[in-house]
Amino acid sequence: xxxxxxxxxxxxxxxxxxxxxxxxxxxxxxxxxxxxxxxxxxxxxxxxxxxxxxxxxxxxxxxxxxxxxxxxxxxxxxxxxxxxxxxxxxxxxxxxxxxxxxxxxxxxxxxxxxxxxxxxxxxxxxxxxxxxxxxxxxxxxxxxxxxxxxxxxxxxxxxxxxxxxxxxxxxxxxxxxxxxxxxxxxxxxxxxxxxxxxxxxxxxxxxxxxxxxxxxxxxxxxxxxxxxxxxxxxxxxxxxxxxxxxxxxxxxxxxxxxxxxxxxxxxxxxxxxxxxxxxxxxxxxxxxxxxxxxxxxxxxxxxxxxxxxxxxxxxxxxxxxxxxxxxxxxxxxxxxxxxxxxxxxxxxxxxxxxxxxxxxxxxxxxxxxxxxxxxxxxxxxxxxxxx
Amino acid sequence: xxxxxxxxxxxxxxxxxxxxxxxxxxxxxxxxxxxxxxxxxxxxxxxxxxxxxxxxxxxxxxxxxxxxxxxxxxxxxxxxxxxxxxxxxxxxxxxxxxxxxxxxxxxxxxxxxxxxxxxxxxxxxxxxxxxxxxxxxxxxxxxxxxxxxxxxxxxxxxxxxxxxxxxxxxxxxxxxxxxxxxxxxxxxxxxxxxxxxxxxxxxxxxxxxxxxxxxxxxxxxxxxxxxxxxxxxxxxxxxxxxxxxxxxxxxxxxxxxxxxxxxxxxxxxxxxxxxxxxxxxxxxxxxxxxxxxxxxxxxxxxxxxxxxxxxxxxxxxxxxxxxxxxxxxxxxxxxxxxxxxxxxxxxxxxxxxxxxxxxxxxxxxxxxxxxxxxxxxxxxxxxxxxx
Numbered sequence: 001x002x003x004x005x006x007x008x009x010x011x012x013x014x015x016x017x018x019x020x021x022x023x024x025x026x027x028x029x030x031x032x033x034x035x036x037x038x039x040x041x042x043x044x045x046x047x048x049x050x051x052x053x054x055x056x057x058x059x060x061x062x063x064x065x066x067x068x069x070x071x072x073x074x075x076x077x078x079x080x081x082x083x084x085x086x087x088x089x090x091x092x093x094x095x096x097x098x099x100x101x102x103x104x105x106x107x108x109x110x111x112x113x114x115x116x117x118x119x120x121x122x123x124x125x126x127x128x129x130x131x132x133x134x135x136x137x138x139x140x141x142x143x144x145x146x147x148x149x150x151x152x153x154x155x156x157x158x159x160x161x162x163x164x165x166x167x168x169x170x171x172x173x174x175x176x177x178x179x180x181x182x183x184x185x186x187x188x189x190x191x192x193x194x195x196x197x198x199x200x201x202x203x204x205x206x207x208x209x210x211x212x213x214x215x216x217x218x219x220x221x222x223x224x225x226x227x228x229x230x231x232x233x234x235x236x237x238x239x240x241x242x243x244x245x246x247x248x249x250x251x252x253x254x255x256x257x258x259x260x261x262x263x264x265x266x267x268x269x270x271x272x273x274x275x276x277x278x279x280x281x282x283x284x285x286x287x288x289x290x291x292x293x294x295x296x297x298x299x300x301x302x303x304x305x306x307x308x309x310x311x312x313x314x315x316x317x318x319x320x321x322x323x324x325x326x327x328x329x330x331x332x333x334x335x336x337x338x339x340x341x342x343x344x345x346x347x348x349x350x351x352x353x354x355x356x357x358x359x360x361x362x363x364x365x366x367x368x369x370x371x372x373x374x375x376x377x378x379x380x381x382x383x384x385x386x387x
Numbered sequence: 388x389x390x391x392x393x394x395x396x397x398x399x400x401x402x403x404x405x406x407x408x409x410x411x412x413x414x415x416x417x418x419x420x421x422x423x424x425x426x427x428x429x430x431x432x433x434x435x436x437x438x439x440x441x442x443x444x445x446x447x448x449x450x451x452x453x454x455x456x457x458x459x460x461x462x463x464x465x466x467x468x469x470x471x472x473x474x475x476x477x478x479x480x481x482x483x484x485x486x487x488x489x490x491x492x493x494x495x496x497x498x499x500x501x502x503x504x505x506x507x508x509x510x511x512x513x514x515x516x517x518x519x520x521x522x523x524x525x526x527x528x529x530x531x532x533x534x535x536x537x538x539x540x541x542x543x544x545x546x547x548x549x550x551x552x553x554x555x556x557x558x559x560x561x562x563x564x565x566x567x568x569x570x571x572x573x574x575x576x577x578x579x580x581x582x583x584x585x586x587x588x589x590x591x592x593x594x595x596x597x598x599x600x601x602x603x604x605x606x607x608x609x610x611x612x613x614x615x616x617x618x619x620x621x622x623x624x625x626x627x628x629x630x631x632x633x634x635x636x637x638x639x640x641x642x643x644x645x646x647x648x649x650x651x652x653x654x655x656x657x658x659x660x661x662x663x664x665x666x667x668x669x670x671x672x673x674x675x676x677x678x679x680x681x682x683x684x685x686x687x688x689x690x691x692x693x694x695x696x697x698x699x700x701x702x703x704x705x706x707x708x709x710x711x712x713x714x715x716x717x718x719x720x721x722x723x724x725x726x727x728x729x730x731x732x733x734x735x736x737x738x739x740x741x742x743x744x745x746x747x748x749x750x751x752x753x754x755x756x757x758x759x760x761x762x763x764x765x766x767x768x769x770x771x772x773x774x
Contacts, residue, residue, distance in 0.1 A: 032645035034645075127647070130645070131645040131646060131647075188635065189635070190626065190629070190630050190634075190635070191626075191629035191630050191632070191633040191634055191635070191651070191653040192621065192624075192626045192629045192630070194635070194651050194653050194654065195617075195621050195629060195653050195654070195657055196621060198617070198651075198653070198654040198657060198658075199614060199617045199618055199621065199657065201647065202613070202614060202617065202658075202661075203590065203614055205647070206594075206610040206611075206613075206614060207593075208595055223593035224593075226589070226593075227586060227589060227590055227593065227614070230582075230585070230586045230589065231586055231618065234579065234582050234583060234586065237579075239577065239578075239579045239711070239714065242577070242578035242579045242582060243577050243578050243579070245578070246578040247577070247578055248575065248576070248577070248578070248581070248684055256682055258418075258419035258421075258517070258518040259518060260514070260518075260588065260592070260674060260678065263681070263682075264578070264581050264585075264681070266578040266581050266582050266585070267581065267582070267585040270582055270585060270586065271589075274589075287647060291647065294650070294651070295643055295650075297635060324626070324711065327626065
């Protein structure tokens with residue numbers, strides 16, 4: 001390991017572990033009413049659980065993320081996706097806290113999902129995998145937490161889809177968490193978010209190689225996957241950051257080609273991102289996870305304040321000015337509901353051009369906020385707070 | 388014709404006309420250097436050209452629009468796309484002015500484009516059609532204006548792609564126009580606009596039925612076209628207008644289906660829009676027109692102010708607060724350059740939730756602005772204005 005690499009991550013080498021539950025006849029009952037089991041959850045841990053088991057923090061990844069949030073896998077060149085935040089002396093300080101990062105139910109990164117082998121058939125589930133929800137992901141995570149012998153978490157934290165799970169925890173298991181860190185997220189998927197996902201799903205399902213989801217061991221639905229990812233990347237960046245990064249720069253040309261080959265760097269970037277995604281993610285998982293996101297609506301037909309009525313957690317909510325996928329006003333909606341419910345909420349809007357991607361790249365500003373918030377969580381008793 | 392229909396459009400029945408030029412050996416030389424001819428331009432006119440030919444206004448449509456801007460085609464149920472703006476007593480008053488609305492070069496609505504028959508082969512051009520630019524569209528429009536015997540236009544007006552053409556006219560033929568009305572537009576396509584178009588192009592070109600553009604008389608590349616249109620519609624609406632119109636409303640269901648069929652109204656709307664687009668537009672034209680848009684950059688490597696140095700027109704520039712496809716700040720950039728050049732510019736930002744679609748639906752506020760602007764253009768002599 002090079003010096004640079006060590007500086008980047010003093011956590012060093014980490015390994016993914018696996019936990020399996022819901023073995024027959026004790027399958028998990030999903031929100032849809034369908035039973036699923038056995039279920040394996042891939043997870044990593046960083047730091048050491050203290051004697052009274054009071055220093056555990058559960059981390060959630062975003063849509064196409066995985067359990068590998070920090071440190072390096074053996075022989076890997078890149079660290080985990082939130083390595084800037086998690087490590088010794090970092091805001092998520094592994095010298096103080098014990099972190100659990102799990103791959104969500106339905107993903108393709110070690111946890112059970114549509115690409116997993118259905119034990120009843122010996123073949124991948126494909127579209128016979130049941131549609132799952134954010135609630136189902138949270139139930140599976142709770143099984144993992146119980147398995148690790150932890151009864152109360154100091155915090156649950158995540159950005160984007162991870163933020164949705166953090167909010168869901170606050171409602172489903174309020175007695176099990178002291179605090180919530182929700183970044184670049186909202187309390188219900190809106191029409192535009194659903195619309196963008198539906199186009200991505202249609203792109204995959206329109207690909208003749210998708211074969212109704214039965215493409216395992218055959219040609220991957222590469223064109224549909226690439227298109228989905230291109231759309232995704234446009235939504236993760238802001239208009240400003242795209243203009244700053246690419247503008248109208250041409251790719252190795254003096255002038256445009258007057259044909260349909262690649263002219264602009266931004267086109268090349270999207271194609272590269274699209275093509276590389278095909279190899280690293282499962283198309284069916286993309287369908288299932290986007291559907292879980294679109295089904296997410298904490299309040300449904302109820303008043304949002306009443307939904308949080310059993311919640312006693314402290315909240316740190318972070319939004320980004322240029323994030324148009326999960327705009328700041330959406331975070332303010334649930335922040336308002338939390339405050340109306342008398343809860344302790346710190347809301348911070350970070351001024352940045354990075355768009356939705358900011359939760360992965362605006363490390364310094366988030367680090368300060370998280371560090372101080374967690375220090376306060378450690379100090380404070382479980383008393384209620386007046387606003 | 389029903390009473391309602393007459394109220395909607397007192398212009399009554401209108402007809403599309405056709406003008407052909409650039410016959411061999413006088414083909415038009417495109418910006419790419421390639422020669423193209425013959426070229427047919429479909430157009431409509433409304434109102435009467437006055438004796439001194441000083442009341443002519445040229446109207447430009449947006450990406451998938453056509454020459455049919457106002458009135459009704461025989462037996463048609465819907466009027467032209469800017470019928471709310473153009474007619475007797477309307478802001479574009481056919482009792483006062485003479486309007487020319489032409490379908491742009493490269494389109495599939497009567498003007499020469501990739502779906503037209505190549506006289507050299509007797510077959511549709513397909514991808515052998517040369518890549519065209521906004522400049523090329525403007526040159527073709529000028530041929531039409533010359534053909535109609537008009538040497539100076541009172542105004543050129545359009546929204547979105549139509550606005551780009553209006554700005555291009557101001558630079559290429561400043562002596563031929565008295566004023567410019569540019570709505571929801573900008574002076575160069577930015578990285579995000581290019582990115583969105585590139586995804587649409589890839590969606591079409593990834594469709595196996597596209598056949599390298601040679602699908603005429605065979606199966607249409609329907610899946611790719613539908614995907615493109617779905618992406619388009621998301622960008623034409625604002626996040627707010629989508630939420631107001633659709634929210635999380637389900638389509639004829641008590642609850643979500645826990646499968647990959649349509650759950651939400653917004654999904655259904657996009658699918659309908661996508662599917663109906665396949666029948667009404669040519670996939671190759673979509674490729675060519677989006678490419679022309681992406682190539683558009685008035686300044687290129689020059690200072691934008693110097694680009695307008697020979698321009699003497701008066702400008703009315705309209706932008707919409709919730710338009711994220713052509714954000715208002717982009718209009719302000721060229722408004723600034725025009726003002727720095729000492730030109731007379733009225734810039735108005737209309738507060739609306741309709742997003743980019745506002746140029747087609749915010750008729751009342753636009754009508755007032757256009758009416759007063761045109762009245763001023765009629766009154767004023769050609770003197771220069773101080774800012």
